[in-house]
Amino acid sequence: MADALPMTVDEYVQAHCTPADDVLRELAAETVALFPDAAGMQVSHDEGQLLTMLVRLTGAAYAVEVGVFTGYSALCIARGLPAHGKLLACDVSEEWTGLAREYWQRAGVEHLIDLRIAPAIETLHALPADPVVDFAFVDADKTGYPQYYESLVPRLRPGGLLVLDNVLQGGHVLDPAPERPAHAVVQQLNETVLGDDRVESVMLQVRDGVTLIRKR
Numbered sequence: 001m002a003d004a005l006p007m008t009v010d011e012y013v014q015a016h017c018t019p020a021d022d023v024l025r026e027l028a029a030e031t032v033a034l035f036p037d038a039a040g041m042q043v044s045h046d047e048g049q050l051l052t053m054l055v056r057l058t059g060a061a062y063a064v065e066v067g068v069f070t071g072y073s074a075l076c077i078a079r080g081l082p083a084h085g086k087l088l089a090c091d092v093s094e095e096w097t098g099l100a101r102e103y104w105q106r107a108g109v110e111h112l113i114d115l116r117i118a119p120a121i122e123t124l125h126a127l128p129a130d131p132v133v134d135f136a137f138v139d140a141d142k143t144g145y146p147q148y149y150e151s152l153v154p155r156l157r158p159g160g161l162l163v164l165d166n167v168l169q170g171g172h173v174l175d176p177a178p179e180r181p182a183h184a185v186v187q188q189l190n191e192t193v194l195g196d197d198r199v200e201s202v203m204l205q206v207r208d209g210v211t212l213i214r215k216r
Contacts, residue, residue: 014045014046017049018049023107024045024048024072024075026103027070027071028042028045030070030099031072034070034099035070038069038096041069041139042069042070042072042073043072043073043076043139043165046206047073047165047207047210048072048075048076051073051076051080051137051163052076052077052079052080053080054212055077055079055081055135056080058134058159058160058161060080060081060085060160061084061085061134062086062132062133062134063077063081063086063087063088063133063135064087064090064124064133065077065087065088065089065090065136065138065139066124066136066138066139066144067090067091067120067140068093068096068097068100068115069097069100069139070096070099070100070103071089071097071099071103071104073137073139074087074089074100074104074113075103075104075107075109077135077137078104078109078112081112085112086112086113086114087112087113087114089113089114090116090118090123090124090140091117091120092117092118092119094117097115097117100115101115120144121144121147121151124148124152125151127155129155130155131154131157132155133152133156133157133160134156134160135161136152136160136162136163137163137165138152138162138164138165139166141182142166142182142186143182145185145186146188149162149192149193153199153213153215156215157215158215158216159215160214160215161213162212162213162214162215163211163212163213164189164193164210164211164213165207165208166186166209167186167203167208167209167210168205169182169186169187169209170208173186173187173190173209193211198216199216200214201213
């Protein structure tokens with residue numbers, strides 16, 4: 001959705017967030033250099049700042065991330081956690097997360113992050129069923145979103161926050177009959193969230209759409 005805005009507006013938004021430090025800037029640049037075809041999966045600076053602020057505002061100590069890529073969002077989440085906090089980070093790529101580990105170490109947050117290389121749904125299902133998750137961020141394969149959602153909501157504490165990324169799918173959630181499976185799945189999940197009486201939610205036009213979901 002950022003492409004739908006004049007570049008001057010995007011530049012203005014980026015310029016009016018707390019500036020990224022050298023670690024975040026260099027991670028973003030190295031991700032583009034090493035993985036140019038996949039670099040679009042990396043969250044933007046403003047979204048990273050939003051994640052850090054949300055973690056701090058909710059007072060989260062135990063967080064879960066589904067979809068790590070090269071670790072930008074995980075770094076932002078970890079920076080919002082207290083000294084005793086923990087982030088369970090789920091991904092399937094040793095190559096992408098190898099770069100993530102380097103930058104987590106540089107940022108001094110590696111001790112806060114428990115990286116699990118396995119299908120995320122298996123990692124989530126292996127967690128205790130108790131509602132102990134304070135904060136969760138999902139930015140992975142879109143067709144897996146419904147499973148991640150149904151696995152995470154029962155594990156959120158009351159008042160816990162789940163953040164879903166890419167909920168607009170470039171505007172294709174407005175299509176009457178989406179052609180791509182990812183578009184159709186996210187479109188349906190958006191309706192599921194809206195009708196789920198376990199939660200309250202707000203959808204924001206941040207980048208490709210972000211939904212904040214609070215457990216009642």
